Amino acid sequence: EKQRKIRNFAIVAHIDHGKSTLADRILEMTDTVSKRDMKAQLLDNMDLERERGITIKLNAVELTYHGKDGVDYVFHLIDTPGHVDFSYEVSRSLAACEGALLVVDATQGIQAQTLANVYLALDNDLEILPVINKVDLPSAEPEKVKQEIEDVIGIDTSDSVEVSAKTGLNVDKLLEEIVKKIPAPTGSIEAPLKALIFDSIYDDYRGVVLSVRLFDGVVKAGDHIRLMNSNSEYEVTEVGVNSPHPIPRDYLMAGDVGYVTASIKDINQTRVGDTMTNANNPTEVALPGYREMIPMVYAGLYPTDNAKFEDLREALEKLKLNDASLEFDPEVSEALGFGFRCGFLGLLHMDVIQERLEREFNLDLITTAPSVTYHVDMNDNSTIEVENPSEMPDASAIKDIKEPYVKASIMVPNDYVGAVMKLCQSRRGEFVTMEYLDDARVNVIYQMPLSEIIFNFFDKLKSSTHGYASLDYDIDGYRQSDLVKVDILLNGDKVDALSFISHQQFAEERSREIVKKLKGIIPRQNFEIPIQAAIGAKIIARTNIKAYRKDVTSKIHTGDPDRRAKLLEKQKRGKKRMKSVGKVDIPQAAFMTVLQTD
Ligand code: GDP
Numbered sequence: 001e002k003q004r005k006i007r008n009f010a011i012v013a014h015i016d017h018g019k020s021t022l023a024d025r026i027l028e029m030t031d032t033v034s035k036r037d038m039k040a041q042l043l044d045n046m047d048l049e050r051e052r053g054i055t056i057k058l059n060a061v062e063l064t065y066h067g068k069d070g071v072d073y074v075f076h077l078i079d080t081p082g083h084v085d086f087s088y089e090v091s092r093s094l095a096a097c098e099g100a101l102l103v104v105d106a107t108q109g110i111q112a113q114t115l116a117n118v119y120l121a122l123d124n125d126l127e128i129l130p131v132i133n134k135v136d137l138p139s140a141e142p143e144k145v146k147q148e149i150e151d152v153i154g155i156d157t158s159d160s161v162e163v164s165a166k167t168g169l170n171v172d173k174l175l176e177e178i179v180k181k182i183p184a185p186t187g188s189i190e191a192p193l194k195a196l197i198f199d200s201i202y203d204d205y206r207g208v209v210l211s212v213r214l215f216d217g218v219v220k221a222g223d224h225i226r227l228m229n230s231n232s233e234y235e236v237t238e239v240g241v242n243s244p245h246p247i248p249r250d251y252l253m254a255g256d257v258g259y260v261t262a263s264i265k266d267i268n269q270t271r272v273g274d275t276m277t278n279a280n281n282p283t284e285v286a287l288p289g290y291r292e293m294i295p296m297v298y299a300g301l302y303p304t305d306n307a308k309f310e311d312l313r314e315a316l317e318k319l320k321l322n323d324a325s326l327e328f329d330p331e332v333s334e335a336l337g338f339g340f341r342c343g344f345l346g347l348l349h350m351d352v353i354q355e356r357l358e359r360e361f362n363l364d365l366i367t368t369a370p371s372v373t374y375h376v377d378m379n380d381n382s383t384i385e386v387e388n389p390s391e392m393p394d395a396s397a398i399k400d401i402k403e404p405y406v407k408a409s410i411m412v413p414n415d416y417v418g419a420v421m422k423l424c425q426s427r428r429g430e431f432v433t434m435e436y437l438d439d440a441r442v443n444v445i446y447q448m449p450l451s452e453i454i455f456n457f458f459d460k461l462k463s464s465t466h467g468y469a470s471l472d473y474d475i476d477g478y479r480q481s482d483l484v485k486v487d488i489l490l491n492g493d494k495v496d497a498l499s500f501i502s503h504q505q506f507a508e509e510r511s512r513e514i515v516k517k518l519k520g521i522i523p524r525q526n527f528e529i530p531i532q533a534a535i536g537a538k539i540i541a542r543t544n545i546k547a548y549r550k551d552v553t554s555k556i557h558t559g560d561p562d563r564r565a566k567l568l569e570k571q572k573r574g575k576k577r578m579k580s581v582g583k584v585d586i587p588q589a590a591f592m593t594v595l596q597t598d
């Protein structure tokens with residue numbers, strides 16, 4: 001019957017291998033979107049997604065495919081984010097599918113997140129259809145890439161399709177393969193409702209909109225639903241599908257992918273991964289795999305203008321409506337005033353939130369260097385979690401400090417293995433193993449502290465491998481490490497927002513570099529400013545910013561009054577993004593120097 005004509009699939013790939021472009025072509029070739037409304041990366045509808053060319057929130061779309069056998073099939077296509085920070089969302093969207101298109105760029109081959117994503121798909125028992133993309137490019141090597149997929153992942157590529165998502169070449173063949181290879185959903189329409197929530201967004205008009213995959217049963221407006229893990233109940237106001245715009249339906253049934261609204265005001269009640277059932281006729285067991293999102297990276301966000309504190313709170317609350325993984329708590333810094341300590345899934349997530357705050361809410365922010373969460377065992381046998389380095393207790397009260405570790409997988413051409421290993425060793429990495437991908441590339445596995453990854457590891461990795469390395473990592477538990485808190489003092493005053501945690505072994509070296517960097521960043525004043533780094537009362541690095549003698553405008557060597565006025569205006573704007581500590585002005589860049597060691 002109806003279910004047999006449904007195909008639910010996701011597209012997974014390493015970033016930039018062409019997921020979104022392929023989704024565009026599929027929408028276009030099934031007339032889901034008219035040529036007139038077509039724009040590139042249609043499913044990436046957040047401004048930031050379009051500008052950065054990355055997918056942040058996944059999207060599910062229903063489309064109709066007229067099969068060559070004369071049957072009309074219903075496809076549910078789920079575009080997934082490719083970045084490590086969002087891998088939990090990838091995993092949930094995969095759980096909503098029977099199959100996955102594994103897109104691999106024919107000029108690049110398998111990359112770190114190709115593997116990470118394909119393992120997620122295999123974990124979810126999905127049928128995997130390899131798609132070799134970008135075959136229009138002269139440097140494409142589809143045969144080599146297929147061999148790599150067979151050797152490394154161990155999946156058959158004899159039915160793979162070689163496409164160009166850009167030109168549309170062979171995308172029609174791919175659509176036929178989807179019908180043939182990806183199984184139709186099974187599940188009972190008579191059984192109690194059992195649906196997976198794989199996404200939830202907040203819409204100003206409709207409240208929380210849940211993206212769901214029904215495994216059993218039926219749901220319609222008026223039903224009383226229960227979210228099993230969060231144990232809350234609601235009355236359904238509307239069900240429907242996105243195609244790609246929302247279209248209300250009378251009901252959704254087992255096998256369907258669609259949306260449900262139920263006048264839910266709080267997105268925290270609707271965690272991704274939860275199971276939705278009927279409150280009057282509940283299913284017995286929830287779907288497996290539910291997990292709370294745990295922020296791994298914390299940073300302080302402060303308005304440059306202290307009067308904007310409440311504006312910042314409102315903005316964070318608004319963003320949280322759409323992003324349950326964002327955490328924030330008010331905090332006070334002696335240096336920066338009132339702000340929020342925010343928790344993020346990773347660095348990209350942090351970047352995106354910060355940029356949205358500045359752009360969509362017109363806020364000028366100072367962001368402190370990100371930090372991981374430390375588990376600190378105290379001498380009195382209590383354990384505390386420290387998310388802000390300046391709050392690390394006095395060393396004399398601490399028994400030991402544990403920090404989060406990751407298992408990092410780095411794929412790189414043979415020639416750069418030496419450089420990668422050197423970098424990893426210098427970041428306290430412990431070599432685990434090395435696997436050959438083909439005769440020219442390897443996958444190097446290291447265990448290392450997450451804090452070392454946060455210290456611009458990715459940039460360093462890229463620069464030491466001429467951009468060839470790709471990185472993926474998973475949190476791998478906490479381990480005890482020999483860590484110390486380093487304080488930075490300007491003009492004798494401790495600047496709490498500049499405190500950082502370092503491994504004992506690197507503390508002096510990093511302090512010297514930071515002190516030197518700060519000297520270059522903090523503008524001279526009309527008195528000398530000592531910069532010091534200290535562990536407790538012990539100074540481990542120091543330098544001085546010399547005083548200047550003349551007034552600021554004398555630096556502007558121009559006779560042109562217009563230009564002079566413009567430069568002065570520029571200086572004023574730059575000053576807005578500074579914080580005064582004691583008598584010293586500290587620019588935003590200074591708060592990030594902690595990350596930029598060489
Ligand atoms: P995603 O990160 O996997 O979603 O990748 P995108 O779909 O955003 O594509 C990344 C880049 O590759 C974009 O600049 C696309 O225009 C380009 N691209 C995607 N598919 C093809 C293709 O088949 N051929 C060529 N030449 N470029 C492609």
Ligand code: MG
Nearest residue numbers: 019020054055
């Ligand atoms: Mg994309």
